[in-house]
Amino acid sequence: MKAPVAGSPPIVGHSIQFNYDALSLIQKLQESKGDVFELNILNEDVLLFLTPSATKQIFLDPDDNFSSKHGWEFSIGPTFENGLMLRDFDDHKYHRSLLQNSFRRDALEKYLHIIQPRINSWIEEVKQKKEFYLYKSIKQLMFNVAVELFFDEVDDSKLNYLNQLFINSIKPATTIVRNPYPLTRMKKGLKAREELLEYFQDKSSSIDLSKETLFSDLVKTNKEEAGLTNFEIAEHMIFLLLAAHDTTTSTLTSSIHFLARDIDYQNKVKLESSNLSKIDISDLKNGIIGEALFNEAIRKYPPVPFSPRLVVNDTELEGYEIPKDTYIAAGPLVLHNDKRYWDDPINFNPARFEDSNVTHEAYFPFAGGAHTCLGKFFASYLFKNVIYKLVDNFEQITTDEDLKINPAPIPNPRKDVKIQVL
Numbered sequence: 001m002k003a004p005v006a007g008s009p010p011i012v013g014h015s016i017q018f019n020y021d022a023l024s025l026i027q028k029l030q031e032s033k034g035d036v037f038e039l040n041i042l043n044e045d046v047l048l049f050l051t052p053s054a055t056k057q058i059f060l061d062p063d064d065n066f067s068s069k070h071g072w073e074f075s076i077g078p079t080f081e082n083g084l085m086l087r088d089f090d091d092h093k094y095h096r097s098l099l100q101n102s103f104r105r106d107a108l109e110k111y112l113h114i115i116q117p118r119i120n121s122w123i124e125e126v127k128q129k130k131e132f133y134l135y136k137s138i139k140q141l142m143f144n145v146a147v148e149l150f151f152d153e154v155d156d157s158k159l160n161y162l163n164q165l166f167i168n169s170i171k172p173a174t175t176i177v178r179n180p181y182p183l184t185r186m187k188k189g190l191k192a193r194e195e196l197l198e199y200f201q202d203k204s205s206s207i208d209l210s211k212e213t214l215f216s217d218l219v220k221t222n223k224e225e226a227g228l229t230n231f232e233i234a235e236h237m238i239f240l241l242l243a244a245h246d247t248t249t250s251t252l253t254s255s256i257h258f259l260a261r262d263i264d265y266q267n268k269v270k271l272e273s274s275n276l277s278k279i280d281i282s283d284l285k286n287g288i289i290g291e292a293l294f295n296e297a298i299r300k301y302p303p304v305p306f307s308p309r310l311v312v313n314d315t316e317l318e319g320y321e322i323p324k325d326t327y328i329a330a331g332p333l334v335l336h337n338d339k340r341y342w343d344d345p346i347n348f349n350p351a352r353f354e355d356s357n358v359t360h361e362a363y364f365p366f367a368g369g370a371h372t373c374l375g376k377f378f379a380s381y382l383f384k385n386v387i388y389k390l391v392d393n394f395e396q397i398t399t400d401e402d403l404k405i406n407p408a409p410i411p412n413p414r415k416d417v418k419i420q421v422l
């Protein structure tokens with residue numbers, strides 16, 4: 001069986017509409033074409049599968065038919081080459097097993113300790129200002145957290161520069177001009193990658209291995225014991241920064257906005273928080289209300305809304321023949337907002353996750369299979385740590401502004417909103 005093709009304007013294909021409002025675009029196409037159809041993104045034809053069963057098969061990929069490396073390459077490839085998600089099969093398994101070490105429970109607990117001064121100073125700043133621009137403030141906070149865990153920087157004056165390099169390296173992911181012509185995002189992004197690579201290589205040689213940051217742990221376990229080069233470590237670090245930063249920023253942004261509009265739920269989180277330590281992992285795991293908020297935020301606005309793969313062997317998926325070299329994609333964003341699987345999916349309603357015994361067949365915020373998010377536990381602990389500290393420190397957080405989020409390629413607000421604290 002062959003999948004229907006969704007027609008699109010030449011050259012730009014669906015890219016502009018996709019970047020503007022991917023969910024509406026895909027839902028509209030889905031109404032006329034069904035759950036499997038081809039569209040054109042960033043100059044490539046992509047076969048999109050929008051059922052839970054196909055999504056599961058794409059992620060589990062038991063026969064190694066679907067390449068994550070070549071799937072992601074066409075958006076983040078040039079600037080995040082050889083990051084974990086840009087590796088496949090045996091090579092990926094080997095590198096993942098090395099990196100996994102730095103995500104052990106005792107290491108995560110240490111990371112949480114290390115970042116507390118940054119989170120505390122953010123709380124103090126909010127206390128003084130009494131109001132803050134939500135996305136801007138959380139983005140800066142998550143960068144400051146990354147500074148502690150991912151960089152080895154004592155010179156604070158360099159941080160803005162590093163932040164700019166990081167921003168420039170992400171921008172090419174969504175640009176339609178894929179060649180590095182002068183002054184393009186791609187050109188700037190590749191230059192930023194080079195500088196970041198130099199930074200991390202340099203620091204890999206000099207970092208104090210008794211430090212307990214993610215960077216020093218990675219150097220310790222992988223350079224000393226597994227023999228990775230400084231260059232390989234630098235490539236992993238750049239990707240880890242990407243994987244950790246916007247994902248946690250967008251999740252905290254939508255959740256804090258929700259709390260500021262739903263005082264009853266805010267009070268529930270406050271009550272739960274009052275009985276929990278904010279940095280003890282066993283305690284954080286007991287935070288069911290906080291976890292439900294986290295789960296709902298990544299349902300409604302999954303930080304990785306679509307996962308592309310390149311088919312590397314002729315194969316078949318749900319009756320559709322897929323020749324080698326076809327791009328396919330799973331779309332958690334669309335599944336998470338599909339009325340067939342969720343009651344009132346438009347509504348941001350954390351209560352749907354409060355009963356942890358209920359399973360959700362159309363829920364893939366962390367993908368699945370070999371590339372399942374490596375930072376998923378850390379992301380949830382960090383999230384709860386920030387949320388609990390916020391509700392603990394203020395009598396009330398409020399806003400009267402609506403938050404409109406553009407859900408793809410990475411969820412971010414169309415316009416930032418102000419939050420007030422009492």
Ligand code: HEM
Pocket residue numbers: 068084085086096240243244245247248251298302303304306307308364365366367368370371372373374375376378379
């Ligand atoms: C709410 C937060 C987060 C969400 C929803 C999320 C989601 C995801 C998803 C869906 C993937 C796989 C994409 C695919 O297979 O196509 C992924 C991969 C990954 N994530 Fe996360 N992520 C989050 C936070 C983090 C954090 C905080 C870190 C690190 C500290 C991290 C590290 C990684 C890594 C290393 C991979 C690549 C895994 C591999 O290819 O084996 N993530 N993430």
